[in-house]
Structure formats: C-alpha cells, structure tokens
Amino acid sequence: MGINVQNLYYDVEIAAYILNPSAQNKTIEDIITSYLDINPADYEKKEETKQINLFDDIASNENKDKEKEKNTMYAYAISKLYEVTLNKLNDLGQLNLFKTIEMPVLEVLADMQYNGIYVDRQELTNYGDELKEKINVLICEIYNLCGEEFNINSPKQLGEVLFEKLKLPVYKKNKSGYSTDVDVLEKLKNEHPVIEKILEYRQLVKLNSTYVEGLIPYINKDTLKIHSYFHQTVTATGRISSTEPNLQNIPTRIELGKRLRKVFKPEEGKIFIDADYSQIELRILAHISEDKNMQEAFMQGEDIHKWAASKVFGIPLSEVTKQQRAEAKAVNFGIVYGISDFGLAEQLGISRKKAKIYIEQYLEKYNGIKKFMENVSKKAAEDGYIETIFNRRRYIPELSSSNYMVRQFGKRVAMNTPIQGSAADIMKIAMINVYKKLKQENMKTKIILQIHDELLLEAPKEESEQAKEILKQEMENAVKLKIPLTVEVSEAKNWYDCK
Secondary structure, eight states: OOOOOOOOOOOHHHHHHHHOTTOSOOSHHHHHHHHSSOOGGGGSOOOOOOOOOTTOSHHHHHHHHHHHHHHHHHHHHHHHHHHHHHHHHHHTTOHHIIIIIIHHHHHHHHHHHHHOEEEOHHHHHHHHHHHHHHHHHHHHHHHHHHTSOOOTTOHHHHHHIIIIISOOOOOOEETTEEOOOHHHHHHTTTTOTHHHHHHHHHHHHHHHHHHTTTTGGGBOTTTOEEOOEEESSSOSSOOOEEESSOGGGOOOSSHHHHGGGGGEEOOTTEEEEEEEESSHHHHHHHHHHOOHHHHHHHHTTOOHHHHHHHHHHTOOGGGOOHHHHHHHHHHHHHHHTTOOHHHHHHHHTOOHHHHHHHHHHHHHHOHHHHHHHHHHHHHHHHHSEEEOTTOOEEEOGGGGOSOHHHHHHHHHHHHHHHHHHHHHHHHHHHHHHHHHHHHHTTOOOEEEEEETTEEEEEEEGGGHHHHHHHHHHHHHTSSOOSSOOOEEEEEESSSGGGO
C-alpha cells in the first residue's frame, strides 16, 4: 500500500532469541512465563459456559472480548519485557548485537519476502516431466538387475531383494528388518550395479516431489513469484533460515539437481547479480585461531586447500596432486565442523588409522588451530556457553553430560558455533549495509535471496555495474578481520548461470 514503516526498534521474540537461541518454545506466552512473574492464563476471564442457539450473536461478541483481553495483556507484558530483556542483553554485552544487527536485518528480510523471486512455471513443469522420464527408465533398469518387480520405495521389500535374493552383505538391521538407508547403500556400491541405480532413483524422486511438485503450490497467482518466509529466530547459530518453501536448500551437488536453479529468473529488463563469500568460514577460523600458516595462505591469495596439502604432505605447492588437494580440503572443512578420524575415514574412503594420521599431521602444521580447538572446548565447558565475534551466545549443556557421545557433540558445537555464527553475523551486517546503500542511491535493485554465504540481487540492466560495485564493496568491508574477506560476483539471466 506504499506505507513505509519507520522506527522498528524492539521485537520481543528477537530479544528472547538472542538471550537463549536454543529455547524450543518461543511463543509470546512462553516468553512472558520465562521472564515475568505473570501467568497469561490468569488474565483470561473464566465464565460459565452459556447455552446459546445458532442465531445468537453472543458467541462472536464473547470471542471479540476475549481477544481484546488477550491483546491488552500482551501489550502490558511486552512493555514489561522491553525493560527486562534489554537490561539482560546489556548485562551480557549483547545489546549492540540486538540494536545494530538483529533489529535492522528484520527490515531487510521483510523486504526480501515482499520482493519474492520469479519462477518460470512452464520450465519447472518441463523439468518435472524430464525427471519422471528418467525415473521410469531407472525403475525398469532396477527390475532387470534384480530379476523381479517390487516396490522400490518399500524398505522392507527392497531389503528382502538386496539381502535375501541378491545375498548382499548386511551392515545394519532395525526393528522392521534390514536397513536400506543411504549410509548402508553407499557401503554396498561396489557389491552390485543395482545399488548405484537405487541411489540415483531416490535422488530423482526427491527432486521431483520436493522441488517440482513441492514448489508449484508456492507460486503466487498474482505475482507469479515465490515469496519464501525468512526466519531469524530459528537456528542456534544465528543463521537465517527459509521455509514455505525452503529456498536455501535447492540442491547443488548433482548437476540435474543444480539445473533446477534455471527456473528462477529475474523480471523482464532485469538481471540477477550473485555474490558469494570465498571460504568465509576458513577465513574466520584463521582470524580467531590466529594460526600463522593459514593466515599467510590467505594473505598471499593462495589456494587454501592446495596450501594445506603442501604443508601436511611436506611437498612444494607445484607438486600437489588433485587427490592430495581433495584430501586436504576434507580435513580443512572437517576441522571447522569438528570431524573425527572415523568421519574423515568415511568421507575419503580410507582407513581410520590413515585418517587419524592426516588429522595429526594437519594439527602439527596448523598449531594455532590446534590450540584454538583445545581452548575453545575448555572455555565452553567452564562458561557453559560459546560466543561469536559479535557476542552472540550459544549455551552448550551437552558439555557437562555424563554421556561420552553427547559430550563429543557438545565439543563439535563449541568448535563450529564461533565460526558459523560469526559468518552468519557478518552476512547480516553485509545485507543491512547493501540494503541501506541501495536506498541511499535511490536504486531499483532489490535483495531477493540469501543462501548462507551467498546473496542474490535483482537489478535493472542499467543499474547492474553500480549494483555489482555496491555488493562487492559492502560485503568485503562488512567487518575488518586480520585477513581480508573476498567476494566473487557474477551476473546472469537465471540463477543457475550466476555461478
């Protein structure tokens, strides 16, 4: 309606989220009960139920009165929560996070949801038809390789065919019989050619159901766009999430899945501009851990994975093979997520002993990271929480658990949260600054999507060069770290071609 809401400076849910991002219950009633000496139920009038007939208007009036009472109680409670939560945020050093990051990004997310992203419905339907054809071919191939027809979607029937008829090795059983989950099938890949076909079949079925049949209902009839909901109070790390539909989860690993991005297009006369932070989590790790080797690689603009391989294997950069780079990359990212020797062995298809040696060699060369890993778990166990660069907290009760596996999970969380959480905060700052700059310059360019380290803009062609400059400038200078942040910018006529 052209009304621009000004002065959004307090939101009770966001304040409560910063104070405890892992809290499961975030309704207004939950927040009132947690922070005030008020029971919302006490404020509702409890009257005797009266017998009424369908022609009486009493029921609707009573509902209106109850609604008024409830809203009055909410307004009173929010005014009290305002004082309580802001004082708590101030005491914990989180008021700046609330005022300069979380509240301003609220307006950006609202704008993104309102802008939406255009979807070529016909192209999406054609893509779905292509998937169905490939699925039907795979079904025939699976039946031929197994020598019989059965319900591929039934774990029970699939299990019987694989483990009783084809006599493949049994790795795992559950209450209903043989396990046929992805982990089991991955281990069976070399045992029989049908396994590869079953894995592909599952991928294509999921692509069709989730991303073709799943997306179509969300295309708005008036705008012909998808207006996804962006949430800032869901994840424990501070990352933004997306639902109805989840546009942050469009597949990128397999080419056929990645092709789905082709159906997302800019409006007529406009183009997409895409910017991606280059290895932001490893850069944050280098900043926080102050590891000299990792910092040197980034300062010299070297390939970080090749550099790691050179250090770990003790060979010159020029002699690093593709295989060695891939292994070093797995260790680099594995360290960020607290990977174990078991996890690395599974990922690289090597022995656990070899994986353990890789990790030990890596930590020997990257001593700053080793110290950071040791200190971060110890400090989190002592304090009961971990923080990002911007004082975002995540409480980790798992670290004091008597269960070893739960404690190990807590250690991984302690390691990953300052890195992933700081990356999320930096992206939010960048989004706020890009949004402000576009407004300041009176531009028609809009932010339409955020996918963790990636930001997608829709710009009129005549604004494209200026928009690219703003995007790169604001993202790279969102915060000053000990090493530079770098951004890769591209433009295209659909989301797929942006990369």
